Amino acid sequence: MSRVAVTGVGIVSPGAIGIDSFRALLDAGTSAIAPIERFDTDGLAAHNAGLVIDFKARDYIPPMKLRRMNTLSRYAVAATRLALDDAGIALPNEAGVALGTAFGPVQTSVDYMQEYVAKGAALAPPQLFAESVANAPGSHIAIELDLRGFNVTVTQRESSLLAAAMFASGQIVKGTVPSAIIGGVEEVNEMVFSVLDRLGALAHADGELTEAMRPFDVRRNGMSIGEGSAIFIAEGEPSREPYGWIAGFGIARDTTATISDWGTGGAQVATAMQAAIDDAGISISEIDAIYASANGTKRGDLLEIRAIQRLFGDDVPPVVATKAYFGEYAAGGGLQFAAALLAMRDQKLHSSFGFEEGKPEMLTPVREARPAKLRNILVNSISAGGGVVCAVISKERA
Amino acid sequence: MRKSDITTRLAVTGVGIICSIGRNQSEVWRSIVESRAGIGKLSKFPGENFPTDVAAEVGDLDELVPIDSREAKRMSRSDLLAVIAANEAIAQADNGATTALSRDRAIVSTGTSTGGLLEGESFFFDRLVRGRSRVASSRVLQQPTSGPSDAVARALNLGGGVLSNATACASAGAAIGMAGDLLRSHHADVAIAGGSDALCRLTYSGFNVLQAVDDNPCAPFSATRKGITLGEGAAYLVIERWDDALARGATILAELCGYGATCDAHHPTAPHEDGRGAQAAMRGALAEAVDGLHVDYINAHGTGTLLNDSAETKAILAAVGDDVPVSSSKSYFGHTLGAAGGIEAVVSVLALQHQLAPPTLRLDTPADDCTLDYIPHTPRPMMMTNVLSNTFGFGGSNVSLLFRSAS
Numbered sequence: 001m002s003r004v005a006v007t008g009v010g011i012v013s014p015g016a017i018g019i020d021s022f023r024a025l026l027d028a029g030t031s032a033i034a035p036i037e038r039f040d041t042d043g044l045a046a047h048n049a050g051l052v053i054d055f056k057a058r059d060y061i062p063p064m065k066l067r068r069m070n071t072l073s074r075y076a077v078a079a080t081r082l083a084l085d086d087a088g089i090a091l092p093n094e095a096g097v098a099l100g101t102a103f104g105p106v107q108t109s110v111d112y113m114q115e116y117v118a119k120g121a122a123l124a125p126p127q128l129f130a131e132s133v134a135n136a137p138g139s140h141i142a143i144e145l146d147l148r149g150f151n152v153t154v155t156q157r158e159s160s161l162l163a164a165a166m167f168a169s170g171q172i173v174k175g176t177v178p179s180a181i182i183g184g185v186e187e188v189n190e191m192v193f194s195v196l197d198r199l200g201a202l203a204h205a206d207g208e209l210t211e212a213m214r215p216f217d218v219r220r221n222g223m224s225i226g227e228g229s230a231i232f233i234a235e236g237e238p239s240r241e242p243y244g245w246i247a248g249f250g251i252a253r254d255t256t257a258t259i260s261d262w263g264t265g266g267a268q269v270a271t272a273m274q275a276a277i278d279d280a281g282i283s284i285s286e287i288d289a290i291y292a293s294a295n296g297t298k299r300g301d302l303l304e305i306r307a308i309q310r311l312f313g314d315d316v317p318p319v320v321a322t323k324a325y326f327g328e329y330a331a332g333g334g335l336q337f338a339a340a341l342l343a344m345r346d347q348k349l350h351s352s353f354g355f356e357e358g359k360p361e362m363l364t365p366v367r368e369a370r371p372a373k374l375r376n377i378l379v380n381s382i383s384a385g386g387g388v389v390c391a392v393i394s395k396e397r398a
Numbered sequence: 399m400r401k402s403d404i405t406t407r408l409a410v411t412g413v414g415i416i417c418s419i420g421r422n423q424s425e426v427w428r429s430i431v432e433s434r435a436g437i438g439k440l441s442k443f444p445g446e447n448f449p450t451d452v453a454a455e456v457g458d459l460d461e462l463v464p465i466d467s468r469e470a471k472r473m474s475r476s477d478l479l480a481v482i483a484a485n486e487a488i489a490q491a492d493n494g495a496t497t498a499l500s501r502d503r504a505i506v507s508t509g510t511s512t513g514g515l516l517e518g519e520s521f522f523f524d525r526l527v528r529g530r531s532r533v534a535s536s537r538v539l540q541q542p543t544s545g546p547s548d549a550v551a552r553a554l555n556l557g558g559g560v561l562s563n564a565t566a567c568a569s570a571g572a573a574i575g576m577a578g579d580l581l582r583s584h585h586a587d588v589a590i591a592g593g594s595d596a597l598c599r600l601t602y603s604g605f606n607v608l609q610a611v612d613d614n615p616c617a618p619f620s621a622t623r624k625g626i627t628l629g630e631g632a633a634y635l636v637i638e639r640w641d642d643a644l645a646r647g648a649t650i651l652a653e654l655c656g657y658g659a660t661c662d663a664h665h666p667t668a669p670h671e672d673g674r675g676a677q678a679a680m681r682g683a684l685a686e687a688v689d690g691l692h693v694d695y696i697n698a699h700g701t702g703t704l705l706n707d708s709a710e711t712k713a714i715l716a717a718v719g720d721d722v723p724v725s726s727s728k729s730y731f732g733h734t735l736g737a738a739g740g741i742e743a744v745v746s747v748l749a750l751q752h753q754l755a756p757p758t759l760r761l762d763t764p765a766d767d768c769t770l771d772y773i774p775h776t777p778r779p780m781m782m783t784n785v786l787s788n789t790f791g792f793g794g795s796n797v798s799l800l801f802r803s804a805s
Contacts, residue, residue, distance in 0.1 A: 116603055121446045121602075121603040121606070122447055122448065122606060122607065129603075130792065134511075136793060139666055142793070148675060150659035150661070151565070151659070151793060153564050154562065155543040155544055155562045156547070156561055173402070174404075194535075199539075247399060253556065254557075255557045387548070387560040387561075
């Protein structure tokens with residue numbers, strides 16, 4: 001058994017730039033999800049999202065390079081700079097890069113097609129095409145830092161970050177690379193937002209109910225989405241006291257899931273959680289908290305609750321739902337992972353923003369932030385379509 | 399965390415493929431044996447003003463899809479190509495075995511560059527004309543690049559997990575390598591790994607505006623080469639741990655010995671001129687062959703662009719030497735982008751099975767900077783034990799897969 005240290009975290013998030021600012025956002029117990037001004041939401045049911053507002057890319061990237069980067073690449077490169085500053089190290093050339101993104105460069109593709117329509121198929125800008133591949137952010141990170149190890153981009157909906165982390169951690173344990181950039185990146189845009197809205201996936205006002213993401217709450221009616229980037233410096237031999245150790249992963253698929261929805265089985269979700277715990281070399285009783293996938297969707301949250309109850313029985317550890325702070329998909333799932341790492345470092349559970357009212361037979365998440373002795377945290381990601389990836393992060397190396 | 403143990407042998411027990419030269423492995427191999435390319439005039443997207451009009455297209459899929467038509471209608475073309483190829487691969491893996499594959503523990507790992515972008519483009523155009531409130535959003539359910547993996551898992555009822563790799567043209571190679579590691583670390587027992595990509599307007603236009611498309615069928619490594627021919631298709635391998643495959647009585651087609659994955663860290667679209675990342679990827683793959691070996695044949699990335707073919711030749715010279723026959727099967731079916739690593743991995747497995755190296759078609763005069771033996775025009779019977787399959791992509795991502803004969 002081997003574990004991978006996370007020694008630096010860089011955050012470009014709704015409501016926060018940098019890890020300290022992100023910690024303050026969580027500690028304040030308020031959400032960065034707010035009304036959208038970036039694009040028109042008239043006629044849609046939802047109007048809020050977790051958007052990165054106070055971000056100045058030129059603080060991190062020279063102007064000549066900025067011109068060659070789309071928003072995703074800017075977020076990811078900036079978050080990488082912040083993560084390296086946080087770790088206080090430079091990575092060796094052998095290091096790899098693994099990023100996750102749910103929707104990737106949809107906005108860049110839209111921008112390209114608008115030019116295609118306006119100027120013709122032969123005259124659209126080549127620069128936009130170069131940035132229309134999902135791995136452009138990872139490529140820019142590698143070029144900026146001269147990182148020549150693996151460079152992959154995983155796009156597995158809500159599980160994108162954990163799937164990328166599973167691959168990169170595995171490569172460090174295998175000995176292919178000594179260290180890696182693990183991260184996630186996402187951009188909220190009109191196309192994705194309006195499609196999710198029309199599909200009924202987004203939290204929305206309904207009668208007396210205001211528009212809000214309410215993970216695990218009885219009144220939940222959908223997710224809010226978010227953006228940004230979270231970058232993690234992962235090392236086999238830590239250069240400093242780590243936030244925590246990536247200890248294990250489990251992967252499965254809920255075979256009852258449909259193309260756009262979560263399933264109802266729960267067995268495979270429980271299988272993935274159990275697999276991550278086994279991979280970490282610990283027992284279920286050693287899990288001190290669960291940082292849940294909960295995103296405020298009726299079926300997704302119910303599936304996760306059933307799976308947690310199935311696996312943990314009457315001894316469910318404290319469960320924390322973080323996504324109402326910044327939105328689903330935020331940083332490709334990276335902000336949820338960053339929150340779990342902060343919990344481990346600070347030995348403190350965050351409050352589950354957005355939850356107000358549960359049901360006795362359901363699950364009540366942590367409502368008030370509180371100090372806690374945390375040895376191992378289970379982090380879940382459950383995707384529409386059935387994909388599940390779970391991870392365990394630990395306080396100790398072994 | 400369990401380690402991926404490179405001494406754990408991996409068996410390929412099934413392959414499935416669909417591309418412009420065939421709708422299954424038999425048709426594809428027959429085309430290769432007969433040196434018959436599947437490149438012609440672009441028939442999709444009539445009326446568009448592309449500077450070139452050559453493509454390697456797959457025809458209508460309706461009769462090939464092994465699932466209910468209602469379910470098929472909710473899938474993108476990339477999804478359907480993936481399901482067709484994966485279904486063939488799984489059928490072969492189960493054929494003659496005493497025990498069927500464990501579908502509950504089968505992971506799907508797909509590389510794709512465009513996913514459902516073709517359908518996303520139509521959605522985009524309709525929105526422009528009719529407004530966003532009048533176009534059904536259900537039409538783009540399949541657009542994300544997670545679509546093909548999800549579609550394969552859903553259609554074939556696989557419960558081990560889904561992974562999607564969108565690492566440009568290295569996607570499928572990375573997806574196969576990733577799957578191999580998950581088997582070696584026992585995170586899964588079976589992997590359905592490969593790639594899928596359908597032609598779409600954005601990529602056809604994009605490579606043209608980059609001036610990377612040949613106005614004739616591509617001629618990799620040739621003095622007259624001017625760029626790629628865009629193609630489409632899908633291919634999957636069924637991969638299992640060797641001992642598991644033996645235990646269930648499966649026929650082993652080849653061994654996946656390992657892979658190397660690197661980055662040039664040089665340029666967003668162009669390869670490093672000396673192919674430094676490609677060299678390192680090939681060396682990485684060879685390093686996973688624990689008992690040392692001699693490479694007998696390289697199925698090259700061989701796109702037909704000036705930069706790639708020159709850089710790849712230098713990389714092969716540096717990493718493997720000058721005495722290894724090399725060819726580009728893209729001269730048959732074009733560059734299938736995110737699917738290329740899967741399609742060419744299947745071609746490499748078929749080459750090992752048949753002990754016949756595919757040629758590079760249309761290679762009348764090798765370029766001055768292409769100095770290797772590229773097997774021009776016709777297939778070459780030869781003894782092959784070890785085969786490298788290269789795939790490289792935008793962003794300088796490189797993957798090299800190493801396959802070994804099952805015998």
